Amino acid sequence: MIQFLLLVMGLSFSRVExxxxxxxxxxxxxxxxxxxxxNFWATWCRPCIEELPAFEALSRKYSSEPVVVILVxxxxxxxxxxxxxxxxxxxxxxxxxxxxxxxxxxHLWIDQVDSAWSGxxxxxxxxxxxxxxxxxxxxxGAQLDSTFQSFRxxxx
Amino acid sequence: xxxxxxxxxxxxxxxxxxxxxxxxxxxxxGVSLGSVAPDFKLRNVDGKMVExxxxxxxxxxxxxxxxxxxxxxxxxEDRIIALNTQFAPKGYPVIAINPNDPVKVPEDSFxxxxxxxxxxxxxxxxxxxxSQEVAKAYGATRTPHVFVVSxxxxxxxxxxxxxxxxxxxxxxxxxxxxxxxxxxxxxxGNVPTTSFTKAxxxxxxxxxx
Numbered sequence: 333m334i335q336f337l338l339l340v341m342g343l344s345f346s347r348v349e350x351x352x353x354x355x356x357x358x359x360x361x362x363x364x365x366x367x368x369x370x371n372f373w374a375t376w377c378r379p380c381i382e383e384l385p386a387f388e389a390l391s392r393k394y395s396s397e398p399v400v401v402i403l404v405x406x407x408x409x410x411x412x413x414x415x416x417x418x419x420x421x422x423x424x425x426x427x428x429x430x431x432x433x434x435x436x437x438x439h440l441w442i443d444q445v446d447s448a449w450s451g452x453x454x455x456x457x458x459x460x461x462x463x464x465x466x467x468x469x470x471x472x473g474a475q476l477d478s479t480f481q482s483f484r485x486x487x488x
Numbered sequence: 489x490x491x492x493x494x495x496x497x498x499x500x501x502x503x504x505x506x507x508x509x510x511x512x513x514x515x516x517x518g519v520s521l522g523s524v525a526p527d528f529k530l531r532n533v534d535g536k537m538v539e540x541x542x543x544x545x546x547x548x549x550x551x552x553x554x555x556x557x558x559x560x561x562x563x564x565e566d567r568i569i570a571l572n573t574q575f576a577p578k579g580y581p582v583i584a585i586n587p588n589d590p591v592k593v594p595e596d597s598f599x600x601x602x603x604x605x606x607x608x609x610x611x612x613x614x615x616x617x618x619s620q621e622v623a624k625a626y627g628a629t630r631t632p633h634v635f636v637v638s639x640x641x642x643x644x645x646x647x648x649x650x651x652x653x654x655x656x657x658x659x660x661x662x663x664x665x666x667x668x669x670x671x672x673x674x675x676x677g678n679v680p681t682t683s684f685t686k687a688x689x690x691x692x693x694x695x696x697x
Contacts, residue, residue, distance in 0.1 A: 376559040378593070379691060406688055408657050437654045437663075439685040451651075452630035452691040468629075468691065 347426075348417045350409060353435045353444060359402070360459050366398040367484050370457040372433075372445075374406045375419050379470050380454040384423065386473040390480060391427040399484075401428040406453060409434045458483045518627015521683050524643035525551075525635065528622040530585065530615035531598070533605040538583070538613045540644060547579030548638035548647075548674065550667060553617075553628040555586045556604050557595035558690035561631045563656050565608055568632070571652070571667060572612045580636070580671050582612040587623035588631070592693040623692055630689030636670050636680075647674050650685030 351359075360368045371387050373380035384403065391401035403425070405416050412432045420430050435441055442451045446466035449455055458465040458480065465483050469475075482488045519525045527540040543549055552568055554561040572582035590597035598616050605614045617623050626635055627649075636648035648670035653662040670680035 377690060379693075438656075438688045439651060439654055439664075439666075442686040442688070449686070450629040451686040451688050453688065454691070470691075 346413065346417060347420050348405065348412055348430045348432055350412060350434050351431045353433065353441050356402075356404065356431065356433060357444075360457075363461060364398065365460070366400055367458065367460040367480070369399070369401045369480060370404060370459065371402070372404050372406060372453050372455045372457075374453060375411070375415050376407070377453050383454060383471045383476070384425070386471050386476040388423075388425045388428050389473060390476055393477070395427060399480075403428050403430045405430065405432040407432060460484065519625070519635065519646050519649075520627075521646055521649060523646055525637050525646050526622075526625050527644070528585075528615075528617075528625075530617055530622060532613045532615050533598075533602045533610075538615055540583075543581065543583075544639065546581060546639055548636065548671075549644070550575060550580055550582045550671065551626070551635040551637060552582060552584045552632055552652075553587055553623055553626070553630075553634075553692070554584050554632040555588045555593070555596045555690070556600050557588075557593050558631045560656050560687075560689045563659075564632050564652055567652055567659055569608065569611060571671075574668070575671050576612070578671075578675060580675070584610070584612055584614045585617050585622060586614065587617040587620050587628060588693040589620070589695040591695070596693070620692075620694060628692060630687070630691055632689065633692075634667050636667060636674065638674050648680050648683050650682075651687030651689075654685075656688065 360370055369387065369390060373384065375381070387401050387403060391399065407416050409432060416430070416432055438451060442449050446457060448466055450468065452468055454470055455466070455468045456471070460483070463486070465488060469479070471479070529537055529539045532538045540549065550571055554564070554568065568582060568584065575581070586596055586601055588596040594600070601614055601616060632652060634648065634650060634652055635646060637644040637646055648667065650666055652667050654664040654666070655662045664682070666682055666685050670683065673680040
């Protein structure tokens with residue numbers, strides 16, 4: 333019974349929501365002046381994990397501004413509560429929004445994210461209204477912030 | 489035309505330049521469908537050098553850029569072995585190439601490649617692309633990344649570039665067998681229905697310049 337309650341509590345406090353591509357797109361395709369920074373990663377991807385602190389730092393730095401950082405995990409759906417969730421808690425990422433993208437057949441949707449995406453991760457999409465910048469970047473902390481700033485100011 | 493109307497189009501132009509620029513980078517130096525793929529000479533896990541030219545008596549080859557550490561490569565190991573079992577007798581053997589920098593990922597070192605090839609009883613060459621020049625010449629970006637080529641008078645012609653199938657996590661739930669269907673099409677003298685696919689995968693770990 334206690335285990336059941338803990339499970340229910342764990343689920344209700346889950347930091348990592350499962351979304352499909354439509355749900356993700358509807359979150360980031362808005363007419364608002366919010367700048368979205370969407371990073372595609374996975375717990376198994378070493379270069380991704382190395383750059384995640386830079387994204388959390390970005391969301392903290394701009395916490396009082398219309399900036400939303402979304403960390404999109406491409407882990408397997410069955411790993412959401414057993415791997416992704418504990419990883420996010422352990423790392424203490426509380427500012428960034430974290431979702432797990434559950435969308436089968438990547439060959440059908442990779443181009444919908446961006447036609448320049450080969451499918452390898454890490455990859456990051458900056459989006460604000462109808463402006464967008466996509467790249468298979470790998471960011472150090474300062475690089476991410478400078479790319480973000482120049483994108484937001486319309487310099488790239 | 490007022491400045492207010494010119495400005496968005498200027499911005500769009502720069503954005504277009506940026507996007508096109510990235511596409512150009514992504515395909516820079518890579519082979520394309522229908523083009524002739526370059527030969528290579530790389531060391532196999534048995535210590536011998538292997539060239540594409542060594543397969544002159546074959547109808548073609550299934551060239552797979554893969555590695556030891558990448559979870560997607562690991563998920564596909566048995567399917568890569570199965571492709572060789574199915575198609576080597578039909579003249580399309582698998583040639584696996586690891587392009588990763590072992591300084592960045594020690595698990596992908598030549599010594600560890602030997603271990604993996606022995607453990608998994610690889611029935612095909614598992615070559616190390618130490619200079620990473622072959623991966624660059626082919627335009628491989630992730631692991632696993634497959635290039636199906638046929639042996640023609642003009643050289644090794646590219647018929648398929650992309651993923652092995654449409655379900656990395658579950659081999660039993662695959663609906664589209666891209667590589668299998670592409671090789672069968674070429675064997676039948678047809679153009680593959682699907683000749684280019686993208687997939688989620690590990691970025692090739694390039695050496696620091």
